[in-house]
Amino acid sequence: METVRGVVELTRPMNAIVGGILTLIGAYVAGGLGVHPTAAIAAGLATVLAAGAGNTINDYFDREIDAINDPERPIPRGAVTPRQALWCSVILFCLAIVLALTLPLMAIAIATVDLLALVAYTKLFKGLPGVGNVVVAGLGGSTFLFGGAAVGSDTLAPVALLGLLAGLTTLTREIIKDVEDIKGDREEGLHTLPIAVGVRPALVIGTVVMIGAVGVSPLLYLDGTFGAAYLLLVIPADCLLIGSALYSFRDPATAQLTTKLGMFLAAGAFVAGRVVG
Structure with a gap:
């Protein structure tokens, strides 16, 4: 049970769910939530899964830093092994990709860029002055745009x-x-x-x-x-x-x-x- 709880905690479920809600807000602001509800829901779920995967892979790469900054995170406290965290992230990313592929081309393009940024963030960008911050900012802003693109809106x-x-x-x-x-x-x-x-x-x-x-x-x-x-x-x-x-x-x-x-x-x-x- 401790491992299951740790895996859930790795995904930061509330943050991931909020990401999905923001995607739905983007679809609504674009005027397409009521017109294409299935696409909007698929985009929202894809965001939840991708955010959970990104949070998990971030903890995987940050396990030594977290041992100093936040030793109660699942990996430093021993609830989840690094290998388990890595596999959890891979599975969540794959599920997010499957859902994203059901959406219009623009939404797929946004999802592709975001997924690559999520994977590369900790190893390539996080330690560069300001660059990691800009990457995360871009991911946060694109959540809304992803929702709008998912419903095929022209506005x-x-x-x-x-x-x-x-x-x-x-x-x-x-x-x-x-x-x-x-x-x-x-x-x-x-x-x-x-x-x-x-x-x-x-x-x-x-x-x-x-x-x-x-x-x-x-x-x-x-x-x-x-x-x-x-x-x-x-x-x-x-x-x-x-x-x-x-x-x-x-x-x-x-x-x-x-x-x-x-x-x-x-x-x-x-x-x-x-x-x-």
């Missing part, structure tokens, strides 16, 4: 803007998280952004990126795509996101959690914009 502009907003806010959150993990990353010889440029300059970069994200959020209201309902939700989301970036200088752990909350509120604004118009 991807709102989804693309939502993806851009999500990608930029994820970039800031990843920088803040690297500040949290700086001790273990330094001992492993990784050259993350806070290690390369210093903690405060890294947080300044994150704050500037967040300001850029907030700056693009009103565009769909200004061009008439969404109305007042969108604006009423996106303004508090923007305030929360900016506040989180500023608070990261004091408490990075709390700031990255409130940043995630702000991202969900912003996604809700896009849903409200689609519902009300």
Whole structure:
């Protein structure tokens, strides 16, 4: 039972499920959730499986770092062996690929790029200053675009803007998280952004990126795509996101959690914009 619990924990099931929900939001914002529900559900499940696989392979490669930063993770505490984690990741990736292949060509292309990035992230990109953060940000933003492409929508502009907003806010959150993990990353010889440029300059970069994200959020209201309902939700989301970036200088752990909350509120604004118009 401990091994089963450890395998489930490796996938970070809540994060994976949230990824699937975000894909469905992308399909809805694109106007295709009700038109092509089967494709939307397939895309959502593929996202859940791929996210679980990515989280698992990340723990496989990060097992020595986690022994320092988070020794209660399943591999460091001995609940799951590295080999078991690797096989779990392979199975989940294969299932995600099978589902993705049932979708339109654009969705398959997005899924292919994302899956390759997930596999390569820890070994190739994570330790490069800022590069790993950008890869994760791109994966976060593409989740919405994947949902829109999965339903074959021709109106991807709102989804693309939502993806851009999500990608930029994820970039800031990843920088803040690297500040949290700086001790273990330094001992492993990784050259993350806070290690390369210093903690405060890294947080300044994150704050500037967040300001850029907030700056693009009103565009769909200004061009008439969404109305007042969108604006009423996106303004508090923007305030929360900016506040989180500023608070990261004091408490990075709390700031990255409130940043995630702000991202969900912003996604809700896009849903409200689609519902009300």
